[in-house]
Every structure is written in C-alpha cells, then in structure tokens.
Amino acid sequence: MRWLPYGPDAVLVECDSLGEMSAVRATVTAARLPDVVEVVPGARTVLVVGRPGTSALQQARKAVEAADLEHPPGADPREVELPVTYDGEDLRLVAETAGISVEEVVQLHTGAEYTVAFTGFAPGFAYLTGLPEPLRQSRLDTPRTRVPAGSVGLAGEFTGVYPRSSPGGWRLLGHTETVLFDPRAERPALLAPGDRVRFRSVR
Numbered sequence: 001m002r003w004l005p006y007g008p009d010a011v012l013v014e015c016d017s018l019g020e021m022s023a024v025r026a027t028v029t030a031a032r033l034p035d036v037v038e039v040v041p042g043a044r045t046v047l048v049v050g051r052p053g054t055s056a057l058q059q060a061r062k063a064v065e066a067a068d069l070e071h072p073p074g075a076d077p078r079e080v081e082l083p084v085t086y087d088g089e090d091l092r093l094v095a096e097t098a099g100i101s102v103e104e105v106v107q108l109h110t111g112a113e114y115t116v117a118f119t120g121f122a123p124g125f126a127y128l129t130g131l132p133e134p135l136r137q138s139r140l141d142t143p144r145t146r147v148p149a150g151s152v153g154l155a156g157e158f159t160g161v162y163p164r165s166s167p168g169g170w171r172l173l174g175h176t177e178t179v180l181f182d183p184r185a186e187r188p189a190l191l192a193p194g195d196r197v198r199f200r201s202v203r
Helices: 018-031 056-064 091-098 102-111
Strands: 002-005 012-015 036-041 045-050 079-084 113-121 126-129 144-146 151-155 156-162 164-169 171-175 196-201
Touching: 002 151, 012 056, 018 045, 018 056, 018 144, 036 056, 045 056, 079 171, 091 102, 091 171, 102 171, 102 196
Parallel strands: 079 196
Antiparallel strands: 002 012, 012 045, 036 045, 113 126, 113 196, 126 156, 144 164, 151 156, 151 171
C-alpha cells in the first residue's frame, strides 16, 4: 500500500487488490473523521480529501494503519433490488461460454448478492462485486458503439448497469427500467460504494 500526496489537501492510497481497497474505504468511512470531506474509491485506489488546514489526512492514515484490514469494520449497508428483464443480446453467448443454460445464467445472476465496490466510467455507473465464477467472462472483442440505458452487463469480475446510453464492451444480459442516475434528484446516483444489490428477474 502506498500513500501519495494528491494536491495540498488529499492523498491517493494505492492498494494491492480490490479487497484491500474496499477495506481501506470501509475503514476511513467508519472512522467518521469530521475533517475528511470525501472518500472516493477506485479499482485499486482510494482518494481521501481533507478539509484544508486540518490533520484529516494524518488521522485517516492512522486509522488505516491501526485497522485489521483482513476484517474491516462492518456497516449497515443500503439494500437495493433491481428488476431485470433477461433479454440481452449476449445472454446466449454468456451461457455458451460458461457451459450452462440460459436459465442457469439467470439463476446465477439473480441468486447472488452484490456489493458496490466503486463507481466510475459514467455518472451513476457502479461496479458490483460478487459475480458467480461461471459468469466471470471477458469483455467483447469488439465493443458496441451504443449500449442502451438500463442495460445490465458483466465483464471480468464485475456486473453492473449502464445508467445512460454510451459505448461499451460488456456482455449484455438484459435491461432494467430503474433510473440509475438523475441529476435533478437529491441523491443523483442510485448506487454508492458499500451498497448491497440484488437483481430480480421479471421475465
């Protein structure tokens, strides 16, 4: 783990794994340090932003260094259920790659509980961990130039939902009508790091 200055009032924590990143994020968040104004996780990094003129960054580092990162502090996560119609263009491809039936793909995808590890790529796009092993598949060899908003896909160890129409190379399983990002809402992004997510088939 490396702690790198990121301007005068922030530090970028470089982690060795997604799990370590999640533990650092959970530890700093659980510490509820009054002068830490933002905690932004990435795939292998955590950006900690402190209030100018305070010792927030030093306090955050002390909290992490004193923590048992193998057993990070628990929380009371929000739970979100997303109804999905499993009619994606790549549903059969995912089944063939996994060596299972389409029905089993749906059962696996809906049977798991996912955690929002971090957000990025587009406003409201959440990278969800907890994808069952047979569904962990590579991105498409040729990305699509347009993926419709609400598309539910998977790539590597992640699954997620495209909050708006955009290019993308994830394998598409289906779609949801749930709005993932609304800039006019009090909470624009539906999903935030630490949230728990389940998918429910409505087909």
